[in-house]
Amino acid sequence: MNFDFDDTQYALRDLARELFAKESPPSRVREIRDGKPVDRRVWKTMAEAGICGITVPEAFGGAGGTELDLTLVYEEAGRIALPEPLLELTGVAAPIIASHGTDVQKERWLPAIASGDADADVRIDGEDVVIGDDRIAGAFRDAYARAFSGTASLLNGVSMRLVEMTTEYVKDRHQFGKPVGSFQAVKHKLASMHVAIASSRPAAWYASYAVANELADASIAACVAKIAANDTNELCDGDALQCHGGIGFTWEHDLHLWLKRGMELRDSFGRSHELRRNLAAVHTLEELL
């Protein structure tokens, strides 16, 4: 029984954390949100550090890793509200092409994803996965599991950042002569945010494990992880702004960058009620329980 990541995976997380903090500070996230195009430089730097090719097979220039090697990197990407297409290209396209693509498709995409040269939209269309103008037939189930699992970890990263920002703020902000974080009404909100993350995070980790090992419950586990991450983020989103008070409602403060990133990710690949409706349509309660 070892529900933990290995040293290499933690080292990769540290590398990603450092790189993201240096290359994509809040000022850059803000500029991009204000309409500045995403420059390719950060993505290329990630490629050079080996992040883009984590899931690309070694024969095609990658590290040959699994969803589990990506999980903690996703959390870091969420914490920093990274705009780069890590989920789309490294999380979904690469493993899908490697397992379902033709030799031609593999040659076309895999080395380019690892090197950071690939630039394509990734979407699920019916039973196919479409990468740029290329179609990978019948890969939708695997793609959804990876998309759910990855988005869940990205979202958990956003929620973690919201707790960090809010904790820092309520320690600093004084009213009635003391930090507002000394009041129980505020403390209890933050505690509930922390507890929610402590629930949705292991669910996302398990989803990654199930996807990486192709377990029978991978699709369901990934869907559960996405629902949980959505709900945790919704809670953290609401209480982070509430605890920030007026300052959080300004354009000037960075909080809204993370609120909006969370909102986008909650919408990606399904909001909670849609995902539950899909679960109920495909599985009976007996199958799930």
Place this chain on the structure above:
Amino acid sequence: MDLTYTSEQGRFRAKVRDWLVRNVESLPAPGTREGFEAHRAWERKLAAAGFDETDVVTRAIFEEEYLLANGPERITVVGTKLMAPTLIAHGTPEQQERWLPSIYDASEIWSQGFSEPEAGSDLAGIRTRAVREGSEFVVNGQKIWTSYGAFADWIFALVRTDPEAERHNGITFLAIDMRSDGVEPRPITQLDGHAGFAEVFFTDVRVPVANVIGDVNDGWRVAMTTLGAEREAPARPAARYLRDLRELATMIDRDDPVAVDEVLKLYVAAKCYEHSTKRTLSRLANGEAIGIDASVTKLQWSELERRVFDVGLDLTGPGNHTEAWWHNYWYARAATIYAGTSEIQRNIVAERILGLPR
């Protein structure tokens, strides 16, 4: 990351399951003398079966199987989970020799004397006092919410031995024989009519000084070991809530998409809790201490337990439930109160994990 069980653990699970299927019986509730003695007999049989649960993973497997087999309520928990580790940490060899064997073979049942009418969430507010007379302490005062207090053989109690000292000092951890003169337990009838807890009154109860665990006036530190042991225990098995939900699923109108969705929400919460418990188990198995994270776990399971029964009541209404269901319903209402209220747990999480100012 590897969440599979070893083949040895798999064999242990099969052995436990097989034994439980053959031996589990339905017993009268332990709130009466007859029911309590039936439970004691069951505990002795279980102890004799010798499922030596040495490591946390094996123990968790046992508890999961026990739950799925609908095993009787465990009346030895206070002894095995709280008193035994406390004795191991602070007891003298003589004390360990005296009490540990009878804890393990279930011949003596322990209860816990921490809470008092004026010391609930604020445990350091205890007033029960013990005055030394020669080789004995004379104990006067009252404990409350003592599980199995009406029938247990022993109670470990926090008593005030130095009334002048500051709150956390001057407290002593004392093992008291419940059969002593002057010990008077009174069962507390709960809001559902059941009696599981008791008030315990002490009037001039004479206790040998040899029954002090740790040093006199150092009981708070000893009690922290007891509470720590409670915390280090892996959380309540998630299998329990999934089982409750399977039961709920049979009671709802399956053509009602709203009802199904409510169960699905609980299913997601229960799965999250299941994964968190695996994570806790893995940390314990790797020799890590859970420490303050126990407050997070307590909030997770107690709030989930509340939701399962609150939503269950909304979906099914108050009619047509078995007595066992109502018992679980009301006990779920207590889950966010006992072992530290949710409010206290949130204070702990905010102050000691997130570092918010007191």
